[in-house]
Amino acid sequence: MPTLQDVAQKAGVSTATVSKVLSNTPYFSEATREKVMKAVDDVGYIPNLAARALTTGKTNIIGVVFPYIYETIFEDVTVMSMLRGIESECRKRNHSILLSSPRIDEALDTQFQMLVQSGYFDGMISLDSIQQTSFSEFAQENGIPSVVIGYHESEHYVRCDDYVGSHDLMKHVVSLGHQHIGVITIPDNTHIGIDQRMNGIYEACRDAGIDVDTLSIACGDFSIASGQTAVKDLLEQNPNLTAIVSINDRMAIGAIQHLQAIGKHIPDDITVVGFDNIELSQLIAPALTTVDQRPILQGQQAAQMLFNVLDKKSPEPVILEAPLVIRDSTSTAKPTV
Amino acid sequence: MPTLQDVAQKAGVSTATVSKVLSNTPYFSEATREKVMKAVDDVGYIPNLAARALTTGKTNIIGVVFPYIYETIFEDVTVMSMLRGIESECRKRNHSILLSSPRIDEALDTQFQMLVQSGYFDGMISLDSIQQTSFSEFAQENGIPSVVIGYHESEHYVRCDDYVGSHDLMKHVVSLGHQHIGVITIPDNTHIGIDQRMNGIYEACRDAGIDVDTLSIACGDFSIASGQTAVKDLLEQNPNLTAIVSINDRMAIGAIQHLQAIGKHIPDDITVVGFDNIELSQLIAPALTTVDQRPILQGQQAAQMLFNVLDKKSPEPVILEAPLVIRDSTSTAKPTV
DNA sequence: CTGAAAGCGCTTACAG
DNA sequence: CTGAAAGCGCTTACAG
Numbered sequence: 141m142p143t144l145q146d147v148a149q150k151a152g153v154s155t156a157t158v159s160k161v162l163s164n165t166p167y168f169s170e171a172t173r174e175k176v177m178k179a180v181d182d183v184g185y186i187p188n189l190a191a192r193a194l195t196t197g198k199t200n201i202i203g204v205v206f207p208y209i210y211e212t213i214f215e216d217v218t219v220m221s222m223l224r225g226i227e228s229e230c231r232k233r234n235h236s237i238l239l240s241s242p243r244i245d246e247a248l249d250t251q252f253q254m255l256v257q258s259g260y261f262d263g264m265i266s267l268d269s270i271q272q273t274s275f276s277e278f279a280q281e282n283g284i285p286s287v288v289i290g291y292h293e294s295e296h297y298v299r300c301d302d303y304v305g306s307h308d309l310m311k312h313v314v315s316l317g318h319q320h321i322g323v324i325t326i327p328d329n330t331h332i333g334i335d336q337r338m339n340g341i342y343e344a345c346r347d348a349g350i351d352v353d354t355l356s357i358a359c360g361d362f363s364i365a366s367g368q369t370a371v372k373d374l375l376e377q378n379p380n381l382t383a384i385v386s387i388n389d390r391m392a393i394g395a396i397q398h399l400q401a402i403g404k405h406i407p408d409d410i411t412v413v414g415f416d417n418i419e420l421s422q423l424i425a426p427a428l429t430t431v432d433q434r435p436i437l438q439g440q441q442a443a444q445m446l447f448n449v450l451d452k453k454s455p456e457p458v459i460l461e462a463p464l465v466i467r468d469s470t471s472t473a474k475p476t477v
Numbered sequence: 478m479p480t481l482q483d484v485a486q487k488a489g490v491s492t493a494t495v496s497k498v499l500s501n502t503p504y505f506s507e508a509t510r511e512k513v514m515k516a517v518d519d520v521g522y523i524p525n526l527a528a529r530a531l532t533t534g535k536t537n538i539i540g541v542v543f544p545y546i547y548e549t550i551f552e553d554v555t556v557m558s559m560l561r562g563i564e565s566e567c568r569k570r571n572h573s574i575l576l577s578s579p580r581i582d583e584a585l586d587t588q589f590q591m592l593v594q595s596g597y598f599d600g601m602i603s604l605d606s607i608q609q610t611s612f613s614e615f616a617q618e619n620g621i622p623s624v625v626i627g628y629h630e631s632e633h634y635v636r637c638d639d640y641v642g643s644h645d646l647m648k649h650v651v652s653l654g655h656q657h658i659g660v661i662t663i664p665d666n667t668h669i670g671i672d673q674r675m676n677g678i679y680e681a682c683r684d685a686g687i688d689v690d691t692l693s694i695a696c697g698d699f700s701i702a703s704g705q706t707a708v709k710d711l712l713e714q715n716p717n718l719t720a721i722v723s724i725n726d727r728m729a730i731g732a733i734q735h736l737q738a739i740g741k742h743i744p745d746d747i748t749v750v751g752f753d754n755i756e757l758s759q760l761i762a763p764a765l766t767t768v769d770q771r772p773i774l775q776g777q778q779a780a781q782m783l784f785n786v787l788d789k790k791s792p793e794p795v796i797l798e799a800p801l802v803i804r805d806s807t808s809t810a811k812p813t814v
Numbered sequence: 815c816t817g818a819a820a821g822c823g824c825t826t827a828c829a830g
Numbered sequence: 831c832t833g834a835a836a837g838c839g840c841t842t843a844c845a846g
Contacts, residue, residue, distance in 0.1 A: 528823035
């Protein structure tokens with residue numbers, strides 16, 4: 141690979157001059173600019189990023205951190221949509237993405253720690269809502285600009301309004317006259333965003349005068365399969381349920397599958413709603429009523445925010461509205477027999 | 478951030494010695510080893526990767542290249558499963574992943590070119606089956622070790638056996654007695670792997686004595702929506718079709734949706750098959766007969782292969798068997814009226 | 815406007 | 831077994 145040296149030699153100037161031309165400082169004449177650019181072309185020069193990184197302390201790489209919360213994190217469409225949003229912004233700014241998927245343990249993933257501390261990225265975006273550990277916190281301690289998508293303490297963050305979104309969702313279910321409602325969630329105090337969704341659900345119950353303790357609750361692990369199991373559990377707790385509220389779409393879809401398998405008709409026999417608005421939700425029959433998390437937008441906003449931070453601006457946090465999407469899996473409650 | 482200097486000072490030795498201890502050369506006494514390690518701990522030393530990269534020429538980063546063939550490349554589960562497989566191997570070897578999603582144009586994406594040439598990764602894995610451009614070729618020209626997942630010319634590659642897989646698939650359809658078959662594909666000479674699938678389909682027809690010209694053919698763009706349109710087209714070409722073969726699952730699913738929407742029953746009225754075995758395929762009703770691409774395995778094998786190349790071994794190419802998965806969307810052809 | 819020189823933080827012959 | 835020194839390829843004061 142040709143170096144700055146080679147270019148300088150070819151152009152008959154010093155490396156300092158070449159460097160100045162290339163980094164667009166105003167300190168050179170048009171004539172030398174041409175000489176230099178021609179030499180760059182001739183030798184096919186591309187700056188060595190490691191060398192540049194060593195002198196400037198900038199790598200033009202941003203770290204994207206998706207904690208390995210479950211096996212299929214890479215196949216989680218919502219997460220990947222965020223990545224898509226991040227990528228499009230990074231591309232505009234000519235930055236690359238270094239992907240990190242730290243494991244969740246008692247101790248903070250050491251590979252992740254080294255990555256942060258070895259100075260390989262200029263800034264970091266992390267999905268940061270797992271109660272147990274905060275990745276952004278570690279970045280901040282080490283002086284790496286960081287924006288979080290989610291709920292962990294951070295000066296800069298974007299998230300969707302889980303609370304209001306699920307509040308609206310539950311309000312809609314309740315407004316349909318449902319009284320016997322089952323909720324599919326994940327264990328409390330695991331994921332801060334999910335806790336918020338549960339809070340929204342509870343508050344909507346209280347608003348409607350429904351005693352929160354009358355809700356049947358079952359836990360899954362976000363997966364479709366776990367939604368099937370959870371709804372079975374729910375029906376055992378209370379066979380008279382007329383509505384199932386799931387804190388994500390995948391478990392809602394699992395629930396629908398099981399319900400249909402045991403001969404229930406949706407929404408006539410039972411209403412089912414989810415949260416996320418993944419593509420699948422509009423494809424299944426009946427199409428699922430849900431809340432749109434707008435993950436692509438979350439990713440874009442997070443990236444833009446990070447670039448603003450890197451540019452020494454002080455961007456405001458963003459809380460994205462999460463609109464209710466009413467489709468065909470909801471209907472009015474039939475009077476209980 | 479503390480440097481090697483700091484460690485050396487603290488330990489009362491030279492930086493050369495510290496470096497030797499840290500890189501596990503055999504040239505030091507146990508006593509100095511302990512001194513050094515203690516100093517490392519004390520100051521909290523983490524090597525600066527840019528500096529190390531500059532001296533050694535190694536970054537411990539591998540480039541993963543997923544050409545931006547369509548908007549939703551990041552939401553393509555098959556592709557992301559490959560990434561998942563790659564990630565698990567990289568993690569074992571303590572390497573990071575730099576993600577690149579070059580755009581497809583007449584000219585090779587310049588951001589991609591710079592990335593390769595600026596020496597930021599030690600090796601590269603690329604999804605490389607787009608007729609138009611080869612990314613691995615450029616990497617090889619620039620002396621960076623490369624393995625391809627797909628079909629472009631390369632010493633090192635892994636792919637699934639698209640030809641045999643689709644041959645088996647078509648053979649199965651034909652064995653069910655179908656004579657009037659529609660095929661949903663994408664335009665020829667776009668994706669080499671898809672061309673292979675088509676070849677497998679054609680060959681199975683010939684084997685069965687079916688004139689390839691009697692096949693009805695329509696093109697989509699991999700998406701579910703395009704599958705809906707394509708099947709409509711197919712039915713216009715030949716209303717008597719008893720089977721639809723799609724070169725991917727998503728378009729097959731679109732076809733099923735449209736067919737069901739116009740009142741057709743699957744598989745009684747019409748058989749539908751796909752290719753890929755994405756999760757959705759087993760969830761829809763009826764569950765889709767398809768071919769398993771085993772993307773996670775492809776990713777793992779590709780990463781292992783790359784590490785072997787980096788270790789100066791000479792791994793053999795891998796062609797993965799793609800097993801037929803028979804489910805509920807296929808049945809015997811009804812005698813034509 | 816231009817260039818000589820120092821320095822970023824490592825590793826690697828080389829000498830001892 | 832240990833260390834002084836050069837060098838990886840850049841950028842950035844500094845002097846002219």
